[in-house]
Amino acid sequence: MSELPVVVIGAGPQGLAAAAHLTERGVDAVVVERGGSAGAAVSEWGHVRLFSGWPELTDAAARRLLEPTGWTAPASGYPTGAEWVSEYLSPLADALGDRVLYGTTVTGVARQGRDKVVASGRKAQPFVVHTVDQDGRDGRILASSVIDATGTWSLPNPAGADGYPAVGETAASERISYRIPDDVFELAGSHVVVVGAGHSATHAVLRLSELARREPGTKVTWLLRRGSATNVFGGGTGDELPERAALGSRARKVIEAGVVEVVTGFRVAEFQQDGDTLTILAENGQEISGVTRVFALTGFRPDTSILREVRIELDGSLDAVAGIASEIDPNIHSCGSVGATGARQLAQPEKDLFIVGAKSYGRAPTFLALTGYEQVRSVAAHLAGDHEAADRNELVLPDTGVCGGAGGFDAEGSSCCATPSVLQIGSRPVTVG
Template identity: 75%
Template structure:
C-alpha cells in the first residue's frame, strides 16, 4: 500500500498544499481536478476579495517548493480570488508538474474488490478511485491513501428555508443566482432581493447597494431568516477586513440603500410576467423581484465516498471528529481550534476529508485551518506521528460568531456589536 500514490481529490488551495507537503516528504501523489486548471472553483469567485491577507493564504510547504523556481511570495494586501489563483495556485500547480491532472472528474472511491459492507481484509485492499475525463472516458486509479479536498463550492444551499428548494424554486432557475454577483449593472432600476445572512450575502448586498446609490429606482431588499442582521464583531474580529465588511453593510442599511426584512423564511417562489415573488412561511411576500440572489451557504457532496465507511456528523455533514468544535448551534464566538489527522481520522484507514468539505455545512472556514489540516495529515501518512500530533497554528479570534443566539432573537452572541435590529415588514400576500 505504501508503494501506491496518495490520490488527492481537488486542486484547490488545500489539495495543492497537501501535495506539496507529501512531495516534500517523498511520497508519490496524484492530484485530480475536474476543472480545466488548478484553482478552478476559486476562479469562479475571482472577483471577490478575501478576508485573509497574503501571508495567511500561502502554505509553508508550498512556499518551500515554489521558492527555488524564482517565484516571489506576495507579502501584503488582500487579494481577490483571481489574484490568489494567478499569483499562487497556478504557479504551485506548475511546480508540482505532472502530479496535477486537470479535466479529470472523480466519480467515486471504494476499496478494490470490497464494497462498504465487507469486513474481511478491508484495510489490506488498495483504494480504487474511479474517474471520467472530459471526453467521457472512464478509468480507475489505485491509491494507498485518499485525501478528499473537493470542497463544497459546487453544492450551494437553496433559498428554501427548510433546506430544500422552495416550492417553485427549481422552475425559475434563470431568476435565482447562488453566487456573489460581479457585474450588477443589468439590475439597474429593478427590485432585487438577497437571501442569506453570511459574508457572501453581505458582499452581494454591498455591490447592489452601490448600484442603488448610482441608479435611482434600484431597490435592494435583504431577506433574513432570523431576527437581526449579523454584521460582524467589530474590533473583536481578528480578521479586520471581515469586520470592515460588516461595517460597510451596516452603513448601507443606515443610509437607506438597503431594506432589511427579518424573520423571512422562503417557502415558495412564484414566477409571473413582472418577475418573481418570494413568499415566506408566515405568508409575507416580496413581490415583483427582477432577480434573487440566494446566498445561504454550501453543503458537501458525499456521494463521491458512498462506497466507503465515513464518519460524518448527522447535523453538519462535517467530519465527525471536528463537528463539536465548529457547530454554530454551540459556538457563538471565539477561536475554533485547529484540527489535524487525529480529529480527521475516518473508519476507513487511509482516508481523510480536509478543507471546506471537512466542515460540511458549517460556516467560516479559513485557508489557514486547511493548511494546518493537510500538514498534519501528510505527516501522519509519512509515519511522522509526532509532527502529526503537533499544533502549529493559532487561529484569529471570532472564527465563528453569532450562531448560538436563539433562532428568532438578535441577542446571544458574545461578540462586540454584532447586530443591527430592524423590524419586519408586514407585506400581505397579494
C-alpha cells in the same frame, strides 16, 4: 501498497497544499482535478476580494516548494479570487508538475474488490479511484491513501428555509442565482433580493448597494432568516481580520443610509412567478413582490456521492467529519474560536481516507484557509509516519470577535460581545449588535 501514491482529489488551495506537504516528505502524490486549471472553483468567484490577507492564504510547505523557482510570497494585501489563483495556486500547481492531472473527474472511491459492505481483508486492499476524462473514457487509479479536498462549491444550499428548494424555486431558476454577482449593471432600476446572512450575502448586498446609489429606481432587499440582524455585521473592532470587520461595517452603513432594506425573520417558503417578476412568500405569511432577480446565498453542503462505497462517519447535524463537528459547530464557535483539527480528528472508519478543507466542515460556514492548511499538514505527517508532527497543533487563527458563533435563531439580540442597540432602517427598527 507502499509503492502506490496518495491520491488527492481537488487542485484547490487545500488539495495543492496537501500535495506540497506529501512531496516535501518524500511521499508520492497525485492530484486529480476535474477542471482545466488549478483553483478552478476559486476562479468562478474570481471577482470577489477575500477578507483574509496574503499571509493567511499561503501554505508553509507550498512556499518552501515555490521559493526555489523564484516565486516570492506576497507580503501584504487582500487578493481577489482571481489573484489568489494567478499569483499562488497556478504557480504552485506548476511547481508540482505532472503530479497534477487536469480534466479528470473522480466518479467514485472504493477498496479494490470490496464494496462498502464487505469487511473481510478490507484494510489490506488498495483504494481504487474511479475517473472519467474529458473524452468520456473511464479510468482507475490505485492509491495507498485518499485525501478528498473537493470542497462544497458545487452544491449550494437552496433558498428554501427547510433545506429543500422552496415551492416554485426550481421553476423560477432563471431568476435565481446561487453565486455572488459580478457585473450587476443589467439589474439597474429593478428590485433585487438577497437571501442569506453570511459573508457571501454581505458581498452581494454591498455590490448591489453601489448600483442602487448610482441608478435611481434600483431597490435592494436583504432577507434574513433569523429574527435579528445582530451577527450580520461581524465582530467590529474585536475582529482580528480587518477586512472582515470592514465588510460588516460597510454593510451596517448602507443599511443605516436606507440604501438597502432589511427584512428579518423571513424564511422562504414559496416563489410565485407573475410575468417577468417574482413574489416571495415566507413561512409566516410575509411576502416580497415585484422581484426581478434573487441571489440565494445561504451557504453550501458537501457532496459525498463519490464516497458511497467507502466507510465514512459524518455528523448528523452539520454533515461535517464527525471527529471535528463539536469543534466547528457554528451555534457555538466563530471562525477563530475552533481548536486544531488534525489527522486524529479527521480520521474515518475507512483507514487512510481523509476529508479535508471546506468539505470537512460540511454545512458549517466557519472555515478559513489557515484551518485547511493545518489539516493537510497534519494528515501528510500522519501518512508519512511522523505521528509526533501529526499530533502537534500549529494552528493560530485570528479571532472573529463574534463570541457565540451564529447566535440564537429567533433571538432579537444574542451576541455576547456587545450591548444590542436599535437602528432605524426606513420605518422598521432592527436590533443589531
